[in-house]
Amino acid sequence: MANIIEVHDLAAPELTLFSHLTEAQLRNRSDPEKGIFIAESSKVIKLALKYGCKPLAFLMERKRITGQAQDIIRECGDVSIYTGDRELLAKLTGYKLTRGILCALTRPKLAAAENLITKARRIAVLDGITDSTNVGAIFRSAAALGMDAILITPSCCDPLCRRSVRVSMGTIFQLPWARIGEDISILRTWGFKTVAMALNLDSVGIEDKKLAAEKRLALIFGSEGYGLSSAVIAACDYAVKIPMAHQVDSLNVAAASAVAFWQLRI
Structure with missing residues (x-):
C-alpha cells in the first residue's frame, strides 16, 4: 500500500533527493551502481520501471495520486510518495514538475x-x-x-x-x-x-x-x-x-x- 506523505517542511532530510543533491552527487561517481537518477512524467517513469530501474521515492502533485500516477503507485507498493500543491513542490525543486510527477530511481547497470x-x-x-x-x-x-x-x-x-x-x-x-x-x-x-x-x-x-x-x-x-x-x-x-x-x-x-x-x- 502506498505510503503517502504530505510535504510541510521543505528542509526535511528525506526530500534531499529532490532538492539539494547535484547531478554529480546523484550519479555517485565513486560507486555508480549505488547512484540514482530523477525521472519526470508518468510515461518516462513507466519505461524506467519496465526496464528494471527500482523506485526509491516519488514527489508528485496531490491530484496526480488519483490521476495519471495511480497505476504506477499500484505497481510500486509501499514506496514513499511525497505530495503537495504545485507551487509548494516548485519551491522545493526550483522548477515546475513536468506533468506533476518526479521519481527517484536506481541507475540501470550498464553492459560493457x-x-x-x-x-x-x-x-x-x-x-x-x-x-x-x-x-x-x-x-x-x-x-x-x-x-x-x-x-x-x-x-x-x-x-x-x-x-x-x-x-x-x-x-x-x-x-x-x-x-x-x-x-x-x-x-x-x-x-x-x-x-x-x-x-x-x-x-x-x-x-x-x-x-x-x-x-x-x-x-x-x-x-x-x-x-x-x-x-x-x-x-x-x-x-x-x-x-x-x-x-x-x-x-x-x-x-x-x-x-x-x-x-x-x-
Missing part, C-alpha cells in the same frame, strides 16, 4: 561496450557533448531512426541527468548504451568503420554511396561549440559533412545526428 555491440551495425558515439538537452534529443532520434546502440565518452554529459532523460522521452531505457574510453580507435578492432561528423574541407558528403555500403558504421559526434578534435577526426576512416545552404555554417548536433541517422540507416 564490447559486449553491447557484438551484433550492432550502426552505432552513435557521443564525444564531449555537454548539453543535456542535446544528449536526450540524440537518444530519441537514434531510437526512432534505427541506431543499434550509443556509446558515451568520459567527456560527454551523463545521459541519465534529469533533463536528458526527460528530453529523450524515455528512449534512454529502450536503446542500449554504454560508456567507452577516450580512445575511439578501439572501434576499429570491434569491426566498425569510424565516421567523424565534421565540416572539414576534405570531408565527404553524407550522400556518398561508400558510406551506405559499409556493413558496420560508428558515427561520432562532437561538442556543441568546437565539434570533434583534430586527433579524433584524423583517427577516423571518414570525415563526413552534411551539405549546407544559404551560408549556414552548421546544424545543431542533435539536428545533425537525426539527419545522419536517417541517411545512413540500414
Whole structure:
C-alpha cells in the first residue's frame, strides 16, 4: 500500500533527493551502481520501471495520486510518495514538475561496450557533448531512426541527468548504451568503420554511396561549440559533412545526428 506523505517542511532530510543533491552527487561517481537518477512524467517513469530501474521515492502533485500516477503507485507498493500543491513542490525543486510527477530511481547497470555491440551495425558515439538537452534529443532520434546502440565518452554529459532523460522521452531505457574510453580507435578492432561528423574541407558528403555500403558504421559526434578534435577526426576512416545552404555554417548536433541517422540507416 502506498505510503503517502504530505510535504510541510521543505528542509526535511528525506526530500534531499529532490532538492539539494547535484547531478554529480546523484550519479555517485565513486560507486555508480549505488547512484540514482530523477525521472519526470508518468510515461518516462513507466519505461524506467519496465526496464528494471527500482523506485526509491516519488514527489508528485496531490491530484496526480488519483490521476495519471495511480497505476504506477499500484505497481510500486509501499514506496514513499511525497505530495503537495504545485507551487509548494516548485519551491522545493526550483522548477515546475513536468506533468506533476518526479521519481527517484536506481541507475540501470550498464553492459560493457564490447559486449553491447557484438551484433550492432550502426552505432552513435557521443564525444564531449555537454548539453543535456542535446544528449536526450540524440537518444530519441537514434531510437526512432534505427541506431543499434550509443556509446558515451568520459567527456560527454551523463545521459541519465534529469533533463536528458526527460528530453529523450524515455528512449534512454529502450536503446542500449554504454560508456567507452577516450580512445575511439578501439572501434576499429570491434569491426566498425569510424565516421567523424565534421565540416572539414576534405570531408565527404553524407550522400556518398561508400558510406551506405559499409556493413558496420560508428558515427561520432562532437561538442556543441568546437565539434570533434583534430586527433579524433584524423583517427577516423571518414570525415563526413552534411551539405549546407544559404551560408549556414552548421546544424545543431542533435539536428545533425537525426539527419545522419536517417541517411545512413540500414
